[in-house]
Amino acid sequence: MLRLLGKLNVDIVGKNSWGLHYFRRCFLNRSMSSKCTAGIIIIGDEITKGKVADTNSHYVAQKLYSLGVDVRKISVIPDEVDVIAEEVALFSKKFTHVVTAGGIGPTHDDITYQAIAHGLRERLILLPDLVALIKSHFKITVPDYDPLNPPTFPWDVETSSFDPALKMALVPASSRLHHANGVSVFPMVQVNNVYIMPGIPQYLKRCCRHLETLARNPDFAFLSNEIYVQTDEVRLAPILNAAVKQFGAHVSFGSYPVIGHSYYRTKLTMESSDQARLDAAYQYLSSELPADSIVSYDPMAIERAAEAIQDIIGGKGAHHHELQVPVSNAYQTIEECLSRYEPSEVCVSFNGGKDCSALLHLIHAAWTKRNKGSTTDGLRLRALYIRGQDPFPEMEQFIEDTRQRYNLELWTVPGPVRSGLKMALNEHPEIKAILMGTRRSDPHAANLQAFQMTDDGWPSVMRVSPILDWSYQQVWLLLRQLNLPYCNLYDKGYTSVGNRGNTQPNAALRVIDPATGLETYRPAYLLHDCMAERQGRL
Known part of the structure; x- marks a missing residue:
């Protein structure tokens, strides 16, 4: 074994010392240890200066963890050649795999390729395959050139025949190209054990698919x-x-x-x-x-929505018995709506309240089940938020969090409701039906039907109310049994939330500590008298 490794050392050392180092790390990791390691380098002044939040390191770390790779270090560094070169050289020696993100665009501060070439002691070349991609994507004409002797960047744009976009094809000499589906101009470039990815999260996620084969450790699993x-x-x-x-x-x-x-x-x-x-x-x-x-908490409740709702409808689990009939009826109404209308013609009204939070989860389950594997995969569920005056900051934050959790296409318009609805329908005239979390205990809802057009004087649209006959307790039963997120105002004694000027904690949930006299409120789901639900609304 050692004789073989020594023979390989002689063959490789004169050609590329970095290639030798990469071989040693991979070979020893495979033969002497089951654990592969990784370092992640996030590059960009916009990150170090706090102008943009880094989400790439979180995504890459999760991906590598799922592949059995132990992420040992994450570094965030600015767009500086010497800093990038030093960090990449250090990581490349220390870890089995290195992932960089950012700094591979056409502008002056995109210097990652040049810095990595410097750090790994390689010269730069214009990679023909990358040149071809850039020509096609940017519709530019590239004159004859010598890929092994590229012009020095930055070249004089006014006098040179080379387009600035070609900077994105100027890469270290040993670069290999990995094409990602749907990513034309930003494929993943590999230099030895360094995987160079774009900083744009959508492109990075697609490029990360290559890690499935390049970085997966079949001998180790977390x-x-x-x-x-x-x-x-x-x-x-x-x-x-x-x-x-x-x-x-x-x-x-x-x-x-x-x-x-x-x-x-x-x-x-x-x-x-x-x-x-x-x-x-x-x-x-x-x-x-x-x-x-x-x-008993399920952190994957949203991802498993379709399966969980079908379990309730099918009567699986004794603790779901009370929800079987109301969930079945609501789900049937939602499916009828999705059958009557095209996906682009439907949206859900969402203001962050408990009722529409429960409804949204049911719709998400039906939407996921119906559209899985269909041609509408790329169409996100639309949601309409009509923002009233002086909303609670907690509610605003919850609405934004919900948008991300359920991957909603959220439209926000100012209230009141009638003018907000008119504005939304003027901007999106294709919408024919709005799913709403209305219940019969709400004002003016006693005689409402599951499918009913808006009243005279209102913008014309079909109102669909799947949980119309649900009780207050049933809403909370669904939320709590499935561990669904809801606005934290409800944990502070609010039972019906409007805005800061007309809403306060429900007096029926008030608790006075006999020892200290301090006033606190029990959470909304502990309210037993459903007739007292709106006591906190002025």
């Missing part, structure tokens, strides 16, 4: 489990410390507190490459923690 508890970290520390002492040699533990979560206070994680040891650690913690502190 196995994990978690426990959610309604207990703070301080009280958990002795139990967690005991678990680490007993299982820490083979299981990694984590403790992550959260503030203001509707379902739990601390998430405990366990990670190992040994399923038996992982199971033993999980059983130990489950038995040592107070039974009433453990919460």
Whole structure:
């Protein structure tokens, strides 16, 4: 084995010392250790100056973790040649794989290719395949050129026949190109063990598909489990410390507190490459923690929406029995709406309240089930938010979070409702039906039908009300049983939320501490008298 490795050293060292180093790391990782490592380098002044939030490192780290690659370091650096060159050279020596994101465009501050070439001691070339892509994408004419002797960038744009876009084809000499579906001008460039990706998140995500084959570690997998508890970290520390002492040699533990979560206070994680040891650690913690502190929480509730709703409709699980009839009826109405109208003709009214939050999840389940694998895959569910005067900041934030969670195409228009609806329909005249979270206990809804056109004097559109006959308790039963997110105002005693000028916590949920006299409010889902739902609305 060592003789073979020495022979390969002689053959490679004179050609590319970086290639030798890459071979050594991959070879030794495969033959002597099952763990592959990675470093992620995020490049851009806009990141280091706080002008743009970095989401790329989170996505890449998740991707590599799923492939059995241990991410050891994430670095965020500015658009400076020496800084990039030094970081890439260091990472390339230290880790099996290196992923960079950002700085490969045509402008003056896009210097990643040049910096990586400098760091890995390679010259720059105009890669013919990249030149061809750029010519096609930007519709430019490129004169004859010598790819091995490219012009020095930046060239004089006014006197040179070379288009500035060609900067994106000026790459390190040993570059390999990996084409990504749907990405024409930003394929992934690989230089030894460095994968150079665009900084635009949509393009990066498509390029990351190549990591499935380039970085996957078939000899190693991260196995994990978690426990959610309604207990703070301080009280958990002795139990967690005991678990680490007993299982820490083979299981990694984590403790992550959260503030203001509707379902739990601390998430405990366990990670190992040994399923038996992982199971033993999980059983130990489950038995040592107070039974009433453990919460049954599903962090993938939205992703599993279609399956969970079908389980309720099919009567699977005794705890779903109370929801079977109302969910079945509501789902039938939603499916009828989606059958009557094209996907582009439907939107959901969403103002962040509990009712429309429950409805949105049902619609999302039906939408996902109906459109999966169809030609409408690229069409997102549309939602309309008519913003009233002086909304709660908590509600505004929840609406934005919901947009991201459900991947909504959200339209926001100013209120009041009638003028806001008119504005929305003027901007989107294709909309023929609006799904609404109206219930009969709402004002002017006692005689409403599941399908009913708007009244005279209102913009003409079909109102579809799937949860019209639901009770207050049924709404909360769906939200809480499926661990669905809702606005945290409801955990502070608000039961019906309007704006800051006309809404206050419900007096029926007020609690006075007899010892201190402090006033607090129980969460909205503990309100038993549904007739008192709107007591907090002025």
